[in-house]
Amino acid sequence: AQSVSQHNHHVILSEAASLELGCNYSYGGTVNLFWYVQYPGQHLQLLLKYFSGDPLVKGIKGFEAEFIKSKFSFNLRKPSVQWSDTAEYFCAVNMGNAGNMLTFGGGTRLMVKP
């Protein structure tokens, strides 16, 4: 079955530390990839997305992600986190499904200590 895995369920970092959140999917065809963020008490919102072209995509708030097709991965990175990055992060993949259906990973809760 098609699935999306986020192996880090909880991450705790100090401010200014670097961040990398893993995302892997199980599908051999063409994919569209998304990272969403859910700040405490706020709507789920899009951080960045990849459809084609340069596999390194930049999003809002200094986040970036790299698509590595051979590894079926789309890891999220940020060089220096801030306390305001405390949130839950979700990777989502459209795996050739009709109707723009997304399969979400289980989410990673990031806590940044000031």
Add this chain to the structure above:
Amino acid sequence: DGGITQSPKYLFRKEGQNVTLSCEQNLNHDAMYWYRQDPGQGLRLIYYSQIVNDFQKGDIAEGYSVSREKKESFPLTVTSAQKNPTAFYLCASSMSDRDTDTQYFGPGTRLTVL
């Protein structure tokens, strides 16, 4: 103020009762979606609608029903047949059902069945 609204924010129901969750969007989007969010499981698709008067089952449709009589509205009914209805429910919409269209999310409704 454009966006997606969901009401109510919190909902309590007794076991065995049906309950309907509201989702309205004024973004003029054709496609709408319902997801269920449970801790550690990410978001799972319940139903989606690509256009008015049409909808399709998602991964976990059992015990739920929807209607799409108007473009801007996509209510979800949680029936008494849903075995574990307590969850956070998120509604989303996208301009169309193209797999490159970003999904935009509402604030969610937290349903607790007592």
